[in-house]
Amino acid sequence: MKNTMYWFGVNKRYAAQGDVGIEIEVEGNNLPVMRKFWRNEEDGSLRGESREYVLQRPMSLEEAKMALDHLDASYIEHGTVVHDSVRAGVHVHVNVQALNITQLYNYMTLYLILEEILVK
Numbered sequence: 001m002k003n004t005m006y007w008f009g010v011n012k013r014y015a016a017q018g019d020v021g022i023e024i025e026v027e028g029n030n031l032p033v034m035r036k037f038w039r040n041e042e043d044g045s046l047r048g049e050s051r052e053y054v055l056q057r058p059m060s061l062e063e064a065k066m067a068l069d070h071l072d073a074s075y076i077e078h079g080t081v082v083h084d085s086v087r088a089g090v091h092v093h094v095n096v097q098a099l100n101i102t103q104l105y106n107y108m109t110l111y112l113i114l115e116e117i118l119v120k
Contacts, residue, residue, distance in 0.1 A: 015029025016042035020080070021093035025052045028082040032074040045087050058095060 025043050027050040033040050034053055043052040055067060077083070096104055111118075 012091050016058055016097065018063075019095050020064050021058045021069070022064060023052060023091040023093075025088045025090070026050060026082055027085045027088050028080055030078045030080045032080065034071060034074060037063075037070055042077050047064075047087065049084075050088075052114045053072075057105055065088045090097070 025046060027046050027048055029049055031049055031051045033051075037056060037059075038053040039056055040045060041052040041054055043050065045051070055064065059067065074080075090117075096107060099107065
């Protein structure tokens with residue numbers, strides 16, 4: 001759109017801020033309760049000792065890296081053991097509001113080409 005005040009018809013003033021949102025579903029032992037960067041949520045699809053860590057808000061890539069580093073350090077501090085489980089997973093939400101339609105389609109196409117590699 002030529003009017004730079006809007007992204008896909010949404011006024012920028014009301015658009016979500018931040019580059020990414022992350023949700024990490026995990027089963028394991030000695031899972032820490034996170035207070036910095038993360039919300040701790042229960043997920044009924046998980047079994048045993050489990051937790052879903054959700055970023056408290058969408059963050060810049062740099063902030064998200066700090067949040068992931070903090071989670072990693074907490075795992076080490078608590079002696080966390082993560083169990084490999086088909087019920088657990090990671091969801092990354094990418095803010096694409098600033099992309100034009102061509103960029104969005106290119107992004108989606110690139111993801112579809114690389115999806116198998118990214119998931120592995």
